[in-house]
Amino acid sequence: MCGFVGFLGDPEARDRKSCGQRMAKRLAHRGPDDEGIWIDEEAGLVLAHRRLAILDLSPAGHQPMSSASGRFVVAYNGEIYNHLEIRKELEKAGQAPCWRGHADTETLLAAVEAWGVRGAVEQFVGMFAFALWDREERTLWLARDRIGEKPLYYGWQGQSFLFGSELKALRRHPHWQGEIDRDALALFMRHNYVPGPWSIYRGIRKLLPGTLLCLQVGTPPGRLP
Numbered sequence: 001m002c003g004f005v006g007f008l009g010d011p012e013a014r015d016r017k018s019c020g021q022r023m024a025k026r027l028a029h030r031g032p033d034d035e036g037i038w039i040d041e042e043a044g045l046v047l048a049h050r051r052l053a054i055l056d057l058s059p060a061g062h063q064p065m066s067s068a069s070g071r072f073v074v075a076y077n078g079e080i081y082n083h084l085e086i087r088k089e090l091e092k093a094g095q096a097p098c099w100r101g102h103a104d105t106e107t108l109l110a111a112v113e114a115w116g117v118r119g120a121v122e123q124f125v126g127m128f129a130f131a132l133w134d135r136e137e138r139t140l141w142l143a144r145d146r147i148g149e150k151p152l153y154y155g156w157q158g159q160s161f162l163f164g165s166e167l168k169a170l171r172r173h174p175h176w177q178g179e180i181d182r183d184a185l186a187l188f189m190r191h192n193y194v195p196g197p198w199s200i201y202r203g204i205r206k207l208l209p210g211t212l213l214c215l216q217v218g219t220p221p222g223r224l225p
Contacts, residue, residue, distance in 0.1 A: 157177050
């Protein structure tokens with residue numbers, strides 16, 4: 001079990017790293033083996049990750065991880081069960097990079113570079129959630145596995161778009177409002193849980209299983225694809 005959290009837009013540049021670190025600290029229980037943070041200062045994007053090493057125990061599995069070309073950066077939670085088969089397919093097609101390690105995170109990035117985000121996700125068999133940044137298109141992708149085993153929350157709070165594995169991490173952002181969604185509360189009273197895509201907080205949603213969300217820099221606050 002790993003965990004990640006991040007935001008796009010605000011706060012000011014001098015506060016981005018410390019803000020991301022505070023948010024990620026709330027996920028320490030999900031990843032005791034390593035922590036990392038990656039920032040695109042120009043775009044105002046922060047990715048932070050807490051790692052539980054499973055497939056690759058070496059530093060080669062450190063996250064957030066960049067693709068071989070440097071175009072894509074990912075923070076990822078889960079396991080792609082068929083990642084070795086995907087590696088062989090990429091190698092056979094001459095589309096594999098010079099592998100740095102054995103992590104399925106690296107396989108994920110190589111698949112995205114070869115087939116695009118949607119094409120890659122269609123090939124994945126496993127349990128996963130990830131946030132992937134396309135530096136060329138200045139686009140943020142959020143993805144969740146078909147069953148929805150790995151959680152992923154997202155939404156606008158003020159001028160910032162927040163996303164992460166747990167609500168407690170999002171609550172550490174300085175623009176967090178924390179207003180209870182009355183419709184979600186009514187659903188909780190009816191079902192004894194809050195069904196997706198709602199969360200208990202107004203403006204924050206659960207990414208539904210098998211869903212891809214794409215957000216470009218410059219999207220007006222409050223608007224979702």
